[in-house]
Amino acid sequence: MAGNEKRRLPPASEPGRLAASSNGAPEAEAAFLLQAGVSDMVRGALLKLLEARPEEPVEFLAGYFERLMQSGAEGRADGGDPPRPLHWRLDRALWYLRLAHHSHSRTAFSNNVSMAYDSLSACGRRKKPGVNGKLYSELLKMLFRDRGAAEEIVAPLLQKITCRDHEAVPFDVFRYGVLTCLVLLEFLAKASALYEALDSGSGVADQRVCLAVLSTLEEVLRTSGVSSPIRYLEAGSKLGPDYLALAMDRALADRKPSVAMKKEEFLKKASAIFVAKVKPIG
């Protein structure tokens, strides 16, 4: 973060370059851009863009510059490194986490997680800054609130990965917690797409079919203690269209009454499977 701040300041200490470029109009423009810090700003933005490779690059850039403007205005108001308000730090950390997708670009995501951690822990008054459990929990909650994840889905996960308010959160735990939350969010998105596939356009899915599919997933994930290749083979076989079609067919052939399953209920059941696999920190 400190590096970022420096980059954004106008490079006043470059008289050599300014003098050299004062003899032509295009060069004067270049010099102006340099002096105003635009070149560096654009370079930084493009770097982030390259790292993240978002699907909507223009939107990404717009968001990036907007954020830069906000933080720049606050940051430059009184120079130095003042103790930032808590919400500002949280906001900023969240922003970093959203910059790059966790599986599309591993390095970019790791970078951004550490930036987020730094910006959370940057607290001017104390000599040894750090992230405590309270701040960390708050960040995770914001992460979920932001995407509109239901409270009852999130609570079991948070219970596993949050720290107590007074505890210092090591970076590794921080990274793990953030990653877990992001993966759960993606998992929920997939589960919701799955629900739409299951209801075949009617808006409500049959409970028997839903449960059959979910229990197949659970069964595949339950297999532990075997070597990974075998596990992967089994998953490939059991989660293939043929096997699933059979499982769903069998479920429908059951002589149970057809009951609709609500989407919220489905998501809750699906997320329970995921959360069961998350190892609690400690």
Added chain:
Amino acid sequence: MPGMGTMALEPSPCTIKSPVMLQVGDMRTELGRPGVAVIDVILPHSQTIDLQEIVFKNYYTAFLSLRVLRQSSTGGGDESPSKWVTCLRNYCLMPHPHTEEGSQDYFSVSRHQMLCDMDRVAAIRLILRQPSPVWLHFSIEELQLFPGNQKSPQKGFPAWLSCPSQERPASLHDGLPDADKVSSEVQQMWVLTEMLQASQPAAEIGRFDVDGCYDLNLLSYT
């Protein structure tokens, strides 16, 4: 028929001792070359195997005899007496010992070619003969023992693997959701969960309490 498909199996681990040349008289002073060599093969940890097939590459051996040390099945337990039995007698590897034919071929001798039952084999002795003085050395190479395939490796094969071509039945229930789409989403959910399981935090917070209670010994001043 036997031997088919066995090549896909792993050969049994075994210890192959170096060949011992048999000769009448002193090896160094006698001029005649030895015509018989003996190779012993021992299974590790005094195991036994149910031998299905022996595979090797010939190196100028004309005839092969095979004797196996079998644990008798009647006694049961480790104390049962073992017995050496001849299971192959002068099996011809080179039809004309003076010529090249068959001298470096691969051979496979399987269970049904043997003279006796090949179960519970504890050791094997190969007796190689080369009557022709034309060849300086003779031996066999790349010896591999394959155990019977009807039991060991296929034990406990899961159903999803042993009948992988489980076809989708033609007559499925009406109104069944699109299986391809469902499968694709479920697989992605599986990948996400697996991915998370693979990444575990290396650091620990260092809590001393167990379910909110502290162990007094851990809190002492030492």
